[in-house]
Amino acid sequence: MGNEGKQQFKWVGTRPVRPDGVDKVTGQANYGADFTLPGMLAGRVLRSPHAHARIKSIDASRALALPGVRAVITAADFPELPSEVVAGGESPVNYRHISENVIARHKALYEGQSVAAVAAISASIAEAALALITVDYEVLPHVIDVRAAMRPDAPILHEDMITSGVEPKPTKASNIAARTEFNMGDVEQGFKDSDVVIEREYTTQPVHQGYIEPHAAIASMAADGMTTIWCSSQGQFMIREFCAKLLHLEDAQLRVIPAEIGGGFGGKTTVYLEPLAVALSRKTGKPVKLVMSRDEVFRASGPTSGAHMTVKIGAKRDGTLVAGSLELAYQAGAFPGSPAVPGCMTAFAPYDMANAKAVGYDVVSNRAKCAAYRAPGAPISSFAVESALDELAIELGMDPLALRLKNAAKEGTRALYGPKFPIIGFVETLEAAKAHPHYSAPLKANQGRGVASGFWFNIGGQSTAAIHINEDGTAEVVTGSPDIGGSRASMAMMAAEVLGIDLAKVKPLVGDTASIGYTFLTGGSRVTFATGKAVCEAANDIVEQLRARAAKLWKCGIEDVIWKDGVAYPAQGQTDARTQLSLAEIAASAARTGGPITGKAALNVGGAGAAFGTHICDVEVDPETGRTSVVRYTVVQDVGRAIHPSYVEGQMQGGAVQGIGWALNEEYVYSEQGQMQNAGFLDYRMPVASDLPMIDTVIVEVPNPTHPFGVRGVGEVPIVPPLAAVANAVARASGVRVNDLPISPPRLLSALQKAKA
Amino acid sequence: MATVILQPAFARRYTDGVITLEVDAADYQTLIDTLDERYPGFAEGVAIRTAVAIDGQIYQDPLLEPIGPTSEVFFLPLLEGG
Structure with missing residues (x-):
């Protein structure tokens, strides 16, 4: 819909058999860990058991004496890079931080951070060698929670980190890496002009991208320094660039061969093992293979940020949105770089609102450095805004889709981050959702229906x-x-x-x-x-x-x-x-x-087409246990043009499912010592097929005029609305609103009992 | 004259707090050169991978993208994705 009289194509818009299907279902596809080379050594990584500790010394002599061990590397095998933000990769980067995330230099900043790596003739010898490496740590106080990390008395992770974006420039180090602000109109006057104002606090937890394939890399450096890397990542050129910078090599010395990839979702847009494998190969003259266990994936890679947020939205009695403000504190993990900025830019983007303000804080704490995750930052801030909008709709006695339609961004609407939108299809998604049979289907006892919308820029x-x-x-x-x-x-x-x-x-x-x-x-x-x-x-x-x-x-x-x-x-x-x-x-x-x-x-x-989605979610809440079951779910999304509709639907379904997990179950559990307690899929509960109904999809096509076939990009928008769609459904099913994710059974049960008391 | 609109924090640092600027430029690089002459340091401020929106279309690494007499130009943080 949305493209009446659309051009007919011979292949575009059809559903042919996928070209990678046979290899994948027959096991012929070669993933990162599937490659083997003659003379290859097995690598293993020694990781910090402490959330925050100074590394006083590392003694590898006993490990090196173990028969079969060929090399041990530490940060001393890597150049010490200056701490400066430069152009690189997907966004401005600090290569010193990337280097120290790959292998700790002076301090371990989170449990699971690599401190040394071994290459040996077998995996068991490499494993045994890890136990023979002596690291003398001075354990330091640590901080996990984002608000605790922002306090003036919090343990400081980086003694040289001064908050940017604050005038005058602070003189003392802090865990707040940056403050960012976006403004439009006069927010305070807007709230004064509003008939109804909703103000709420929200929190979300860091969640992992949950790709099935763990990180894996093989590197082989020849005597002349020419190096080949086989690995699965979201960018072979990114791997080349980061390895070259971290090891002082030239791009032309490195050839990166992309393996089949078993999921990325943003989590494979950086390096973890590849520079270690190259350094070990350089030291041994042999190919070296490193593969993370699932435990290592959880402790040392990803996740996306958790956050604390405050939202205030003002509206006229007729539902016209007048003003909105948003303050976000995003956890970056051990090094700066949370997606607080896109969080600020995206949350109000679906709405035509004359007065808006968003302030974001990028905050470090003693947990794994966050990595990109589908529409980085947007699901978090949208959870807050879309939840507050639901409460506003209830307060105004309005249908929640009608409230969104009344205020929906269209071509020419100015976004909080500045520009006016070109041709977009948000209204079309709302109209399609409203007309969908799901939206008018009857609900049973203990069931509720939530809706939410979401936006993502898409890029070129x-x-x-x-x-x-x-x-x-x-x-x-x-x-x-x-x-x-x-x-x-x-x-x-x-x-x-x-x-x-x-x-x-x-x-x-x-x-x-x-x-x-x-x-x-x-x-x-x-x-x-x-x-x-x-x-x-x-x-x-x-x-x-x-x-x-x-x-x-x-x-x-x-x-x-x-x-x-x-x-x-x-x-x-x-x-x-x-x-x-x-x-x-x-x-x-x-x-x-x-x-x-x-x-x-x-x-x-240039000219990527912005995309919007609207989701409808029905849940059933068990009032005795607090368990929430998603009983029906529909994703409506403007994709511009679906080249292969089955893949597009798969993206829409996958995003929704990951968002449902974020809303209902997923969280990291830490011990008092800052050690992760649930580093595995049994205890870190992601939704599986048996947990969910079939996710229904509606493809809306409002073509992007800058692409020959009208493509907008589809992979990220669908993870933006589910957090609020689920939370709004739970609130309407149970009568209790939970503003802290995940809405796990114990948390909802506690809220239900509190409400009853 | 194209209109350049800056976020307040950027304006405080590079343009003495002036948020809206009128610039006569036919392309992006000329616009940057003109603003750098007017506000020394401006070009450096946008140099580290800043995206730009020209009449609503976002460009990640602009150079000679055309700018019309009624264009609206915004500087944005470089957009990433998952």
């Missing part, structure tokens, strides 16, 4: 694509974008559409850093949009070459040749041209017409 960025026409007329489509959500299928489909040939003739591949041009990592819902645009341009390049080859064969000008449905035809009126030529025929004569046919495009793509 740099991408390279190459298309090679084989001698028989088949085509290889090579990009630099790891496929974490079906991008190989969509690349092949867009190429087939532009070339006008059978999809079965198009083979999509993900190239390594030495075989395709620079491509920014897979994240920000950018690949089908930005890399897809590069593929379309590369395919157009091929079409022009094919027309030129046909013109040579026909001894006419290229303007006398048209390309249609994979075939060259004489242009109208060109009766002297003898016949038609298929792509296969032109390919077969490539040697005579100029040699191999290869098209390429290297772009820095």
